Amino acid sequence: MLVTSAAACSGDDESGDSTSLTLLTPAAASSAGGQVLRSVIEGFTTETGIQVQVDTAGEDLPTVFETSVAAGKQADIVHINPVDKPLTWIDNSVVVPVESYVDEWGLRDRLTAGAIDEWTRADGKMQGFPFEGYQWPIWYNKTLLAKAGITDPPATVDQLLDAATKLRAAGIQPMAVGGNDWTGQKLFFQIIQSYLSADAAKEAFAKGGWCGNPSLMKGIELFTSLRDAKVFGDNAEGFTAQSMVADFFGKKAAMMPAGTWEFAQVPKEMVGDIALGGMPLPSGATFAKPTAYEGTSNGFWVSQNGAKKLDAVRKFVEYMYRPETVATFVKDASMIMALKADASTLPDDQPLLKAAQGELPTAVDYAVLPDRYVPGSLSQSVIRDAAVAFTAGKSATDICGTFDKTYKG
Incomplete structure (x- = not known):
C-alpha cells in the first residue's frame, strides 16, 4: 500500500515496527521521477508487505524535516541531496551515518567513486545512500545557433561573445539563466573559478577572502564582462530555474546551464536540436x-x-x-544514477542520456561544485549574493565585497 500526502511528515511510531515506513521526498507525484518513485514503491510493498507513506515537501523539505524532528514525528527515510541544511544533520543527531550499512548491504562496489566521496564527510561518516547522479552541462540549441549563422557551439569566451552578438541580432536571447536562484549562483561560481586551481577554488568557496585573491578577482571580472556584453538573457537577475528552462524549451534562448534532471521535460520534437557542452573558456584559463x-x-x-x-x-x-529498479529510473525518468554504468548499455531511444554519460565526460573538464565547500550556514546567503552579481552596474569590487561581508558574518 502506497499512501501519499503533501508535507504531512506524520512519521511512524517509534516502537521499531518493521511493517511500515515513511518517506519524505521533494519529488512531486506529477514529475517523471516522482511517478517512477511511487510506482517502484508500489512494487516494493507488493513484494514485501511493507507499507510506505510518501510525503512530499518540495524545496522546503529540509525545513519541513527539521520541524518534524522537533515534534518527534520525523519520517523514517528522507530523500534529499547533500547540500545546505542536511549537511548538519549527522552533527545534530537527527540522521544516522550509514557507512557500515553501505558495506554490509553490498553497495560500496556498485556506487561510483565520486558518489561515495561526495556523501562521505571529512570524519569518514557517510551521510546517506547516494542514488541519483547528474551531469550539469551547458545546453545548446543547434537550430537557434544556426539561425544566427553559428555552426558550432562556442568553446572560447571570444566565440561566446561573438555568438551572443549574432543571436541578439537575430532576435534570440543568448543564455537563459536563473540569476535569482541557485542556477545563477552555480554558473557564477563556475565562471569565477576559471583562473583557479581546484584546491584554490575549494579554499575560496570555504573561507572567503575574495577581494584579496587576484586570480579570483580576475574570474569575477570575466563574469562582469560577460554580463555587460549581454551574454545572459534579459533580466537574468530576476529569473529562476523555472523561467530559465521555460525560455530554453520555448526556443527563446539558445543556451542554458542545466542539469540532466531536466531531460524528462525536453519536448520530444526538440531532442534532436540539443547539444550538450561546457562553459566556454577564456584565454589563460586553468x-x-x-x-x-x-x-x-x-x-x-x-x-x-x-x-x-x-x-x-x-x-x-x-x-x-x-x-x-535502477533501470526503471533510467528508462522512464531519463535519470543518471549514482551507480557504475556502461553508457553502451543505455537505451538508444534516449540520445541525450547517452550523450551525457558517453560523450560529455570526454568533451569537458569538471569545475569544483561549490556546494561541498560553501559552509551550510551561508548557502542561502551566497545565492542572494550571486543574484547581486547579475545586476547591471555592479563592479567586480562591489561583488567581492558583498561576498566577503557574508563570509565574515
Missing part, C-alpha cells in the same frame, strides 16, 4: 576544456526513527538498488 559540473543529487538518509526499523529500511534500500 582548464583545458570547457567546463561543466557533475555530482549526485537525491539519495536516502536514515532518520533516528528509521534506525529503529532497520530491517525494513534495509529491505527498502536493497530493493531500490536492484539493477532492474
Whole structure:
C-alpha cells in the first residue's frame, strides 16, 4: 500500500515496527521521477508487505524535516541531496551515518567513486545512500545557433561573445539563466573559478577572502564582462530555474546551464536540436576544456526513527538498488544514477542520456561544485549574493565585497 500526502511528515511510531515506513521526498507525484518513485514503491510493498507513506515537501523539505524532528514525528527515510541544511544533520543527531550499512548491504562496489566521496564527510561518516547522479552541462540549441549563422557551439569566451552578438541580432536571447536562484549562483561560481586551481577554488568557496585573491578577482571580472556584453538573457537577475528552462524549451534562448534532471521535460520534437557542452573558456584559463559540473543529487538518509526499523529500511534500500529498479529510473525518468554504468548499455531511444554519460565526460573538464565547500550556514546567503552579481552596474569590487561581508558574518 502506497499512501501519499503533501508535507504531512506524520512519521511512524517509534516502537521499531518493521511493517511500515515513511518517506519524505521533494519529488512531486506529477514529475517523471516522482511517478517512477511511487510506482517502484508500489512494487516494493507488493513484494514485501511493507507499507510506505510518501510525503512530499518540495524545496522546503529540509525545513519541513527539521520541524518534524522537533515534534518527534520525523519520517523514517528522507530523500534529499547533500547540500545546505542536511549537511548538519549527522552533527545534530537527527540522521544516522550509514557507512557500515553501505558495506554490509553490498553497495560500496556498485556506487561510483565520486558518489561515495561526495556523501562521505571529512570524519569518514557517510551521510546517506547516494542514488541519483547528474551531469550539469551547458545546453545548446543547434537550430537557434544556426539561425544566427553559428555552426558550432562556442568553446572560447571570444566565440561566446561573438555568438551572443549574432543571436541578439537575430532576435534570440543568448543564455537563459536563473540569476535569482541557485542556477545563477552555480554558473557564477563556475565562471569565477576559471583562473583557479581546484584546491584554490575549494579554499575560496570555504573561507572567503575574495577581494584579496587576484586570480579570483580576475574570474569575477570575466563574469562582469560577460554580463555587460549581454551574454545572459534579459533580466537574468530576476529569473529562476523555472523561467530559465521555460525560455530554453520555448526556443527563446539558445543556451542554458542545466542539469540532466531536466531531460524528462525536453519536448520530444526538440531532442534532436540539443547539444550538450561546457562553459566556454577564456584565454589563460586553468582548464583545458570547457567546463561543466557533475555530482549526485537525491539519495536516502536514515532518520533516528528509521534506525529503529532497520530491517525494513534495509529491505527498502536493497530493493531500490536492484539493477532492474535502477533501470526503471533510467528508462522512464531519463535519470543518471549514482551507480557504475556502461553508457553502451543505455537505451538508444534516449540520445541525450547517452550523450551525457558517453560523450560529455570526454568533451569537458569538471569545475569544483561549490556546494561541498560553501559552509551550510551561508548557502542561502551566497545565492542572494550571486543574484547581486547579475545586476547591471555592479563592479567586480562591489561583488567581492558583498561576498566577503557574508563570509565574515
